[in-house]
Amino acid sequence: MQYVTEILPSLLQGAGLTLQIFFWTLVCSLPLGILVSLGLISKIRPLQWILEIYVWLMRGTPLLLQLIFVFYGLPIIGIVFQRYDAALVAFILNYAAYFAEIFRGGFQAIDEGQFEAARVLRLSYWQTLRKIVIPQVVKIVIPSIGNEVINLVKDSSLVYVIGLGDLLRAGNVATARDVTLVPLLLVAVIYLILVGICTLVLRKVEQRYSYFK
């Protein structure tokens, strides 16, 4: 027990970084994903192609590689990020691509009649999206987004490759130093708690959207 209280601060410090990456990735990649999905369903061909290539690259290569390329690769062409910023850039770009695909499916599930009804009422494109389409899309995509959100909690551990000290790395360090699995057990417990909280929040969001069908 005493050992636990001894290593807990360093683990929590790591968890702090994990949470920061988690939070900022979500906050940025969700809206970015919506924008990209709008581009994907737009009728502007060149834009569509560019975005399709972007999604293909992001989903077609491991996030681990992307992290390495952003942090070690981009400086070669003169774009230099701090470790933490590099992690955020890679995570946001990667998750936005997944979210874009999910939102694209959501938008395509909306009945054409909704757009037509909005059009004859003379609502603008943005009014139609904001008031009618997006709420319906959000309801449709919540379960799939939820999956990705939970993946993100665990994916954040990949930042170790560019030398950031997140939760898992803190546990690894303690395990290697003290030759015991206790830190990693604690790490597992902390991940479980984080994922548990996410699950609860997602369920609340789902409930909030259950007033319509």
Next chain:
Amino acid sequence: MLEVKNLYKSFGDRVILDNVSLTVKDGEILSIVGPSGAGKTTLLRCITGLETADKGEFLIDGQPFDPQGTAESDRVIGVVFQDYNLFPNLSVMENITLAPILVLKKSKEEAEADARGLLEELGLNTKGDLYPWQLSGGQKQRVAIARALAMSPKILCYDEPTSALDPEMRKEVAKIIMGLKKDGMTQLVVTHDFDFANEIADDILKVKALDKSFDQIQDVDKKQA
């Protein structure tokens, strides 16, 4: 009065509407009847701006208008869709007030007061807070009518208003349409139900099965029905 003159519309090389003209007089009801695939819905969609006509003139009270335009003078047509297309995420009240608030720039209070009047008229006074999934088919249709009327259109168009309804509800719609007519509403009703058309319409635009030409019959003899 709505006039459509010499309307042409084809999809690819398939000509659907070949020189169609029609007139809906003020406060009257024109019914468009004809067999399936004749182009009734296409005609209506051209008038409501959901399809772009290849050629043709649209006049309201003698003034040309653009069915796809967003100017105030182009905002003259209301539409009641075949499957209503209510917004499922909005309550009945919000369905009706959304466009008056966002497009006509009415205050929320004013839009809601107007909507309550419409709901009252259509026998839906207690339904304002419900969501579309909580309504019956007939009630959804009346909400769709209220939503269209809230934009104060000069003419109200329906596509197959009886197709999803049982015979009892069919009478209900006829009553509503006749009630709106009494209030002076000009209406255009697409249907393949000839009896229904005879019941409600002043004029009938009949699509001939043979050559798919559209023929307007004036002043339908009500005793035919």
